[in-house]
Amino acid sequence: MSKQMDLFGHQPSGKARGWYRYKGRLRYPIYKLEPEGWTIRHAGHATANHPYYVITPAPGDIVVSANGRGFNKLKDAKMAVEAYLAGLIEITEPPGGGALRLMWEPWKSGPL
Numbered sequence: 001m002s003k004q005m006d007l008f009g010h011q012p013s014g015k016a017r018g019w020y021r022y023k024g025r026l027r028y029p030i031y032k033l034e035p036e037g038w039t040i041r042h043a044g045h046a047t048a049n050h051p052y053y054v055i056t057p058a059p060g061d062i063v064v065s066a067n068g069r070g071f072n073k074l075k076d077a078k079m080a081v082e083a084y085l086a087g088l089i090e091i092t093e094p095p096g097g098g099a100l101r102l103m104w105e106p107w108k109s110g111p112l
Contacts (some may be wrong), residue, residue, distance in 0.1 A: 019078060031074065031080060040077045043070060052077040054102065063091060063100045 009062040015053065017034060024030040025080035037057030050070035054063040054077055064070050072075035083089045091100050 038081045040074065054081055061100050063102055066101050067101045068101065
């Protein structure tokens with residue numbers, strides 16, 4: 001039985017569905033939704049206003065919030081991914097290119 005590793009060198013787990021924390025670069029952990037493979041990373045700048053961004057399972061596109069920036073809080077990024085997977089919001093591609101956007105603005109609409 002071969003052991004495959006994902007993009008971050010982690011072995012696929014048989015864990016229950018949920019967000020798992022992995023060691024990341026610098027002091028910022030990586031959060032991964034198992035088993036779907038959605039990933040949330042911190043940009044790495046200690047004073048960033050919008051530090052969190054999402055990476056899709058395949059083909060690994062970067063996804064940001066509706067305003068074109070990262071998410072302010074980790075919980076907002078997690079909730080946006082969960083809302084997308086539940087079919088409540090969509091991912092759009094901005095005109096002119098750039099990072100894909102999860103069309104949910106928690107500062108306007110509040111929690112789901």
